Amino acid sequence: MEEMECGIEKKAAAMAAAEEVGRKEEAAAGDVGLKELSRKLNDFAKARDWEQYHSPRNLLLAMIAEVGELSELFMWKGEVRKGLADWDEAEKEHLGEELADVLLYLVRLSDICGVDLGDAATRKIVKNAAKYPAPSKEGA
Known part of the structure; x- marks a missing residue:
């Protein structure tokens, strides 16, 4: 059970990190050359x-x-x-x-x-x- 919870937490953390990267890239997208x-x-x-x-x-x-x-x-x-x-x-x-x-x-x-x-x-x-x-x- 703990392994499953750990896996879910890791997946949630990875998704949050990906969303953060996406937000940063989106914010800078208008300035890209x-x-x-x-x-x-x-x-x-x-x-x-x-x-x-x-x-x-x-x-x-x-x-x-x-x-x-x-x-x-x-x-x-x-x-x-x-x-x-x-x-x-x-x-x-x-x-x-x-x-x-x-x-x-x-x-x-x-x-x-x-x-x-x-x-x-x-x-x-x-x-x-x-x-x-x-x-x-x-x-x-």
Whole structure:
């Protein structure tokens, strides 16, 4: 009987510790950068021995599949208003999950290809600013 109680206590303690870690990660989640996501994804893949499957082609195809799942959330809804005022919380949560799936595959793909995604995105914004300059405010 004592062994069973000890096992239950250990299980409860482990669950409480996992919940605490989850809360800490959730609190810091809004501040995570691309390099940190890349590190977490790399650790995740290594722990599961998935690196062998993470070729650029496989990651790209997986990301495209996730974009398809994301697209399904908007299918048949017509024009969706900014802020998703007409969506319930479950729909918004599902949207967040699908957006995260696309982001995570994109980060992993860029890492496997040796592309610094943050740097590439910053350079692209500068390039787009030169290509599409903001309208002049001289007339205002």
